[in-house]
Amino acid sequence: MKNRAIAEMFGRIADALEMKGELPFRVNAYRKASRVIQDLREDIEDIWKEGRLRDIPGIGEGMAQKIEQFLSTGSMDKYEEVVREVSPDLIELLGIQGLGPRTLFMAQQKLNVRNLDDLSRVIENGSLEALPGMGAKKVENIRKGMQLFLASMERISLGVALPVAEEMIERLRKTTGVTRISMAGSLRRYKETVGDIDVLCEGKTGGDIIQKFTTLPGVVRVLASGETKGSVLVEGGTQVDLRVVEPDSFGSALQYFTGSKAHNIRLREMAKKRGLKISEYGVFRGTEKVGGRDEEDIYSAVGLPLIPPELREDWGEIEAAMEGRLPELVSSADMRGDFHVHSSYSDGSDSIASIAEKAAAMGYSFVAICDHSKTARYAGGMNKDTLLAQMEEIRSVNSGLKGFRVLAGIEVDIMADGRLDFSDEILGKLDVVVASVHSGFKQRVTERILAAMKNPHVDIIGHPTGRLISRREGYEVDLERVMRGAAETGTALEINAYYDRMDLSDLNCRKAKELGVSLAIGTDAHHLEQLEFAKFGLGVARRGWLEKRDLLNTFTLNQLAKRMAPKSRR
């Protein structure tokens, strides 16, 4: 797959041309091409071989030629040309807050800045400040941006950002003058990682609200503070942006600040063709405002139904909306249970009775206790006797419950040699079998998972890629073969909702669904409160276009009993 390589080259060309002061529209053309190739779900090499490059939106004569040249010769003249003048090391520095393309290019031309060390030098010796248009405050801003750049190069995971956002929103909600408030940005879209936290609020006293915002507990630095917009850093270095708008613009502002940028650009183009203008303040025909109070106004203005935030990526949702084939996304109200919870029988911290109580309080009708199997010694894996004792306890807990059932399950290891960690005889006694790879990440993982799926008792493959977000790549696994195997054997794939995993991911869920595979959210909770991680899994499911029928968590106990029977009896 050369998609990523080509997307990166086009991105760098865009950055380099922007630095040199090239026409913004040309820069944008490269940026758009970069993004669209990054998001392609097909191998660009296949598309090229079939002569369909020009069918990709944003790819015209010039781009197609460059792609073709790269695919056939391994290099691209245009890229080589810009890299000679503007090195990738220099382009990296665009990640520094407060330092944009024009300033960086000037620093390169006038001060010979080529990398981070050079930049640090010209800041300290005052030569950057002496350049035209520069001043003490700008340089100080860049210096701070550089420190932050070094400290936190990575995005924050959703599970870390969401509680921070929720706490700030709760405090702001109580602030005088605030009438409506909501998360926005990638957080509202439930992206697995977010760059910053966006909050939108409705109120008539913008300045006062921003003032209050910049002095909230946890704020360590104020980046901007105006009448409608404020920006702060909180402990841990996360940036939080707040916008305040008037009531009749709340919908348009929420739509606008929720993004994604690509999605919004598409909507604005559509509006323009209808003689309308969309901005965060509303929908306008000339100077007349024709909508903006509610988010629906924006979509109805361009003839579309409201598109749920999780779909707003320009991944085909606009076309689907136009053709009336948006999915009816699964929602939290559809959730009846959790398939992957650890108890104190292995490395979890809570009793089966308390897990059942918590799950029932969340409105579920079942929870599957799936502790580790014996080989997972590091995680307190159960031997056969412990497992049988646990099943006995589950029976006893169930006898005292009405309208709720604890399912006896296991997270059984798929061992390095490909066998499962318990015999079929034992697995056959359980309600739910989740099979997971915990070792031998480079040893024939695809074959091992395919073999596990052929076992009549295995219902779900746990965290199918094994990735840990921003820490570990995942196993060497051919996911497409796994998905096809899952479809053939009727095995479900897990959406592990633990926020460091989110495995399968949104796009992989969508692909699995397209191949006819069922999915099952498991929180992998080890503590009671982690049962709430289900919302992250649900976010992934919705971003993966899943509907109620695609997700086993929405099944009734009766439907499940059928679905979880040994494969030969289904």
Add this chain to the structure above:
DNA sequence: GCCGTTTTCGGCCCGACTGTTTTCAGTCG
């Protein structure tokens, strides 16, 4: 550089904040 339900030429999404300016460029989202 791309693209066409007004266009094969002339457009291309829109606005706030900051700092350095005397009317605006750069940066960000």
